Every structure is written in C-alpha cells, then in structure tokens.
Amino acid sequence: MWKDWVRPFVRPLPQWSVVAVAPPQQTVVASLRWGKATADVTTDHTVASLRPLTIATSLDAGPHPVLEYRDRVSGRLLGELRLVRATTVSTEGSTLALYHVAAGGHRCLAWPLRPWNAWLQNRLMQQNTSSSHSLMAPAATQQLMIAYLCPRPVVLVSVDATDHHNIFPMDLIGPLGRSGLFTLALRSTNVSMPIMREQRRVALSCMPAAMKDAVYALSVHHKQPLADWAALPFPVRRSRAFGIPAVAAALRIRELDIVHSEEVGSHTLFVGRIVSEEAQTQDTQLHHTAGFHQAWRRRRGLPFAEARSA
Ligand SMILES: Cc1cc2nc3c(=O)[nH]c(=O)nc-3n(C[C@H](O)[C@H](O)[C@H](O)COP(=O)(O)O)c2cc1C
Incomplete structure (x- = not known):
C-alpha cells in the first residue's frame, strides 16, 4: 500500500x-x-x-x-x-x-x-x-x-508509612550486578520521595504485561499519594518481611532495603539491597523499549509482542 x-x-x-x-x-x-x-x-x-x-x-x-x-x-x-x-x-x-x-x-x-x-x-x-x-x-x-x-521492565513501587500510602510505576530501575545493589531513579518532585528517604523500605511488584492500563493509570501517584489501599482496582497482599501492600497478581514481589539515597540532577537515586524475593507466576512482564528498536525487529519479522490494553 x-x-x-x-x-x-x-x-x-x-x-x-x-x-x-x-x-x-x-x-x-x-x-x-x-x-x-x-x-x-x-x-x-x-x-x-x-x-x-x-x-x-x-x-x-x-x-x-x-x-x-x-x-x-x-x-x-x-x-x-x-x-x-x-x-x-x-x-x-x-x-x-x-x-x-x-x-x-x-x-x-x-x-x-x-x-x-x-x-x-x-x-x-x-x-x-x-x-x-x-x-x-x-x-x-x-x-x-x-x-x-x-528493554526496561516496569514495576509498581509501594510505599507504606503511618500517614502516607502510595503506589506508582517505575522503569528507571535495575540491578547493578557486580555490587549486588539495586537502584531506583525517582524524580525529586515525586510526592513520596521524602517518605522513602526517611522510611528506607519499599516493595516492588513486577507487573504482568496484561495489566498495562492499570499500571499507566497509577502514574498520577507520582504527584499525589494514594488515599487508601482499598481504593485500588486490583487486590493487594502484604510483602513478606516489611508487610507493605504489593500487587497480588504480580509476577514477582521484591522488598528493597534502601541503604543510601542522594540527589543526582533531576532525580533522587535510591540504592538498596533486595531483602526478599517472592516469585509468584511466570508470564510476560510489561517492558519499555525504543520505538526504533521495535521497528528494527519488525523489519526482521521478529517484533516484540505489544502489551495490549485490556
Ligand atoms: C510506566 C511508567 C514508568 C515510569 N517510571 C518512572 C521512573 O522510573 N522514575 C520517575 O521519576 N518517574 C517515572 N514515571 C513517571 C513519569 O515520568 C511522569 O512523571 C508521570 O507519569 C507524570 O507525568 P507528567 O509529569 O507528564 O504529568 C513513570 C511513569 C510510567 C507511566
């Protein structure tokens, strides 16, 4: 055509x-x-x-x-x-x-x-x-x-303090293999950033690709906290060691003990250690890659499966 x-x-x-x-x-x-x-x-x-x-x-x-x-x-x-x-x-x-x-x-x-x-x-x-x-x-x-x-995996980060609850998507994350450390790069304007620096513990839910719409809808919580865990459109369950509400349908739930944080330009870099890891289901995870990378793979007849809206 x-x-x-x-x-x-x-x-x-x-x-x-x-x-x-x-x-x-x-x-x-x-x-x-x-x-x-x-x-x-x-x-x-x-x-x-x-x-x-x-x-x-x-x-x-x-x-x-x-x-x-x-x-x-x-x-x-x-x-x-x-x-x-x-x-x-x-x-x-x-x-x-x-x-x-x-x-x-x-x-x-x-x-x-x-x-x-x-x-x-x-x-x-x-x-x-x-x-x-x-x-x-x-x-x-x-x-x-x-x-x-x-391709960068997407997680939902849960924060749970006495008077502050939140859950929002992140993909500027990753293991730094040789050190055994794990980092999160969070824009310093994020509403939960000060609480994370103080509380120093979060839960990470590895999100199934099929939950794309629910994940994107939670990007508003980079700016405003969550009023109530019960208000989420999916069930949560408490993480193993910290008892932080995480996504019940997550592929994997990790708990991160934050050992260091500092401002790096526009973002706050959180450095932590994974203290627990619960593998729940094997399925595809929501990822982001560059549009030109997907176009390159498409030309070769090997595109990544697109994460579809429900
Ligand atoms: C899937 C997804 C992943 C995101 N990952 C990060 C992240 O790793 N770090 C971060 O500071 N913000 C992250 N964000 C937040 C966005 O960059 C943006 O600040 C938020 O969606 C609000 O958009 P706005 O600033 O254009 O209103 C993510 C948002 C989405 C939807």
Whole structure:
C-alpha cells in the first residue's frame, strides 16, 4: 500500500514501545568498552537521572567508556552511548560510577530515515509542553531512547508509612550486578520521595504485561499519594518481611532495603539491597523499549509482542 510506504516519511515512530517480554530480557546485550577492555553490563547498568542524562554502573570503566547495545542473536550493533565519568557513589563497601551521556547514535533505521525520524520526533517534542517532555532536551531524549534498546521492565513501587500510602510505576530501575545493589531513579518532585528517604523500605511488584492500563493509570501517584489501599482496582497482599501492600497478581514481589539515597540532577537515586524475593507466576512482564528498536525487529519479522490494553 502506498500509505505504508509514505508513513515513515511524514510521521515519526513512537518514542517508546510498550512490550510484553519474559523476564529477564535476553534479546539485547549491553557492554562497556574502554581502552582494550570490554565487559558485559546487561545486568549492571541503569539510568540514574534524566537531567543531566546519567548512567550508573558498579563497574569502573575508566573516564570515558562507550556503552554498546547489540542484538544477542545476530551480534548486530543497535546503538551506542559515549559516556564521561561524572562522580562516584560509595556505599556498603561498593563504589558505583555515575557517567554523563556525552553523545550517542543508533543503527536501527537506515540513512536518510534515521536523521529524518529524529527530526520529526524532535519537532513533536518541542510542540509538547507536558512536564516530562520539558525535563529533557530533544537530543538527550534521543540518547535516552538508545538506553532503552535494552528493554526496561516496569514495576509498581509501594510505599507504606503511618500517614502516607502510595503506589506508582517505575522503569528507571535495575540491578547493578557486580555490587549486588539495586537502584531506583525517582524524580525529586515525586510526592513520596521524602517518605522513602526517611522510611528506607519499599516493595516492588513486577507487573504482568496484561495489566498495562492499570499500571499507566497509577502514574498520577507520582504527584499525589494514594488515599487508601482499598481504593485500588486490583487486590493487594502484604510483602513478606516489611508487610507493605504489593500487587497480588504480580509476577514477582521484591522488598528493597534502601541503604543510601542522594540527589543526582533531576532525580533522587535510591540504592538498596533486595531483602526478599517472592516469585509468584511466570508470564510476560510489561517492558519499555525504543520505538526504533521495535521497528528494527519488525523489519526482521521478529517484533516484540505489544502489551495490549485490556
Ligand atoms: C510506566 C511508567 C514508568 C515510569 N517510571 C518512572 C521512573 O522510573 N522514575 C520517575 O521519576 N518517574 C517515572 N514515571 C513517571 C513519569 O515520568 C511522569 O512523571 C508521570 O507519569 C507524570 O507525568 P507528567 O509529569 O507528564 O504529568 C513513570 C511513569 C510510567 C507511566
């Protein structure tokens, strides 16, 4: 159809693709390359802040490494980010390196569609005035999409204090494998941020892809607390050690003991240890990846399953 052929030239790809992936994702390998060394960081890197765009890892990869994302099966390079070491965070006998993203590029679309799609996406971002869009410059958002070449799992974070209850979605999360630590990057404007810094414990519910709509509906709780656990449209059950209400239908419930938190640019980086992990069901988890990554896989006849609205 002529319309299918014309569409990529007039309409940008979506920035994000909401997909259903069996955890842990195995499709993309992330590596840090510096000097003559290279190391797998698929389960040892995460986003620590959006402004400035910052990557955390527990690997010391020198002052200016390159973070590469490759398709695991074909070995094809999908994209890379050029990093510059900004600072370190030391806690619990481990040192985390925080790197600013200096530049980046992807190979998911061929020239001239690649710069043209970025131009269309940037133009759309400049027209959009929502607060999450205005947080980042278009060039940094393009780099963030590259960081999402590794599909990022979505969890619901539960906070439960005497007079404050909340549950909201997060995907700027991850294990920093070598250190055994786990981080959450939460925008410092989040209404529960001060309570989390004080209480230092949360429950993470790994969300089934089929609960996409319920997860998205809870994004309002980044700004306002939850009035009552009973008001949620799904059942909750108390987590094992902390007794924090978590999603009864979650694939897995983890409890995180927060051992350190500090402001990193626009976000507060929470560093913790998983103190319990309850695997409940095996199914696909809600994930986000870059729209151009899904387009690349679609061209090869191997798209991720889209997470569908109920
Ligand atoms: C699936 C999902 C994951 C999110 N992950 C994070 C996160 O990891 N950190 C964070 O600070 N905010 C996260 N948010 C919140 C959004 O970035 C945004 O602040 C929120 O949806 C409110 O949108 P608005 O600021 O445009 O009104 C997430 C939202 C959704 C729906």
